[in-house]
Amino acid sequence: MKSLDDEFHGIMTAGLGSLRSKVTKPFRNALESIQASEGDRARMEAVFDEAENPLDEDGDEIAIRVRGLSKIYGKHPGRAMELLAEGHTKEEVQNLTGNNVGLYDVSFDVKKGEIFVLMGLSGSGKSTLERCLNRLIEPTEGQIVVEGVDLTHMDDDLLREVRRRKISMVFQSFGLLPHRDIKNNVAYGLELQGIREEERLRIAQETIDLVGLTGYEDSYPEELSGGMKQRVGLARALATDPDILFMDEAFSALDPLIRNEMQDELQKLHSRLGRTIIFVTHDLDEALKLGDHIALIKDGEIAQIGTPEEILRNPADDYVSSFVRGVDSTKVLTAELFMKKVTDKVRISQGPRTALKILRSSRRSSLFVVDHDDRLIGMVKQERLIRAVNAEGSLMDAVITDVPTVAADSLMKDVIQIMVTTDFPIPVVDGNGILLGIVDPSVAAEAYSEGEAIR
């Protein structure tokens, strides 16, 4: 009886829901297009079209340029700023004025298309910084330039359009709307853009497929696991086709396994879609894995900015080194760093006799064989070479083609894993199979001691 009633309830609910949504659709569409404000959109686009993207010294485009950004929480920010300028510390300012210093004099550039990680301890100001960048938090002082346009003095209508179309955000506790199903959660930003229902649901579906949630369109957030919820959060952010993505501890609420999976997924999406991402985390491993550049934040100021390797190799101060202490550097350092030039190789056209001579003089047990474009063909060992010479065969007869290779950006931890199963150097090749260099087994020890040195 009860279950029959439940079933009845389900059918009725679904039926009435779709009926209601059909009846109210014209009204909703009308209301949304009124609020969509095409004028502001055109104005926003004109502003961005006119603006010129600043370039950095390498000639790369800069997506976000931040200069002298400060945020004081409290009633007397002016006084607090003066004290900070006089060199007082955050604590002193807090004691003297009762104001909280969120950020002080932060400057950095984010290149177009990179993942820029903001890292620091809890309370260091990461979220404040990220929220200042789209003025969710109004900065006290400083300048934020996005794609050449100064956001700091932008009026509210334009700023809203920027948030609708240029920048979107992924949140730590997902921030999904509990009363909406997945497709309508994903379509949320599109709805605010004023896109009609059919169209936005179509785009939502594409984005849902993109993040691998096909089949969950009609589910509700409460029915999904944490990892899936954050995929929805990611899909919602991607659906509006923004140039810039803000992610505030987006994976911190997930358990380690799912977290790893999501990081891989993000990297995949990033290399496919190429958006600029500002990623906030307090987890160094995550920062090192994802970041093209990392900014370490301490007490509202930047302690160091650099690539993961720069930060690991040359921590700017004690704060940074205390962070990187204990990191397994093989998880960060790449094969490229330990790669040596190939001194012992033979071209396939040179024949087995020459190969044998080179091999003997090299005092190695094996030799890499390349074609005339330097593309790796394989490896030869003495024993088989001698056999080939005796049989008057070609060099090709002696080549072992089944050789493991790594890429220049492979992590040392993976390289070492291959190394322990072999007794020869690991060849490093590029995407076309061209031999770039080798990683010698002896460097495995070096890679580890590098970690020790940092420690």
Add this chain to the structure above:
Amino acid sequence: MTSVVGTFAEALVDFVEYYFGWLLNLLGRVLDVPLDLLGNVLYDTEPLILIVAIAAISLLVTRRMITTAVITAAFAIIHWMGYWNSAMITLNMVIVSAAVAIVIAVPLGIWAARSEFANPVIKTLMDFMQTMPAFVYLIPAVIFFGLGVVPGVVATVIFAMPPVVRLTNLGIRQVPVEMDEVAESFGSTEFQKLTKVQLPTAMPSIMAGINQCIMLSLSMVVIAAMIGGGGLGQDIVFALNRVDVALGFEAGLAVVLIAIALDRLTQALRDGGNGSELRT
């Protein structure tokens, strides 16, 4: 016998009566409109047809067969006991009072939630309105509107409003900050933030307030019989005067049955508020 406080209250009532009598008059006429419209339907329709209609409505609202059966049975029993006419008068007043209360209270609650200035003022006012004994409202109501249904409705609206204001306010304030950030970061206007994020998220809470509002309306409407509101309350007052246990019990039971029916109906709205009903 009264102190200066009472004298002041009296002066205030006199003042309002003298200077705003025309406004109150207008208000009474405005309230008459929905009372008459709904009353025409409730009083003039065949009870059996109405019971079928009620069954259909509860099926649509609750979407549950068992609950529908309970609600339908409640009205059937009232009819069978012979309290149909009184019950319809009471129901008319309850529906109109609760509707007016909700229409006023939800915006007030939203205002209180969004303005740090309005919040303490509205909160104090609601505390006052909720703790003042219900009977006290009847006195100015009679002075302003005379005897009858309208003063009963006005007193009921005031009495039943606070939980909706409170729970709307609370519901919106309890929306996680991150939700507001979601709304803002995707470029919502204030209105979009309210309608697409805050209100839907607060809906279970608001619905709980509406449920309470309807229950309070029912209890107040019964009390309003003392100033000529009529309906089941009048039967109860009558039974009290004559110490008629049978009449008193039956009329009381009819009130309980209406309460159960209304509770189940709005409960369904509240559960729906958690998702299905408001889901898009």
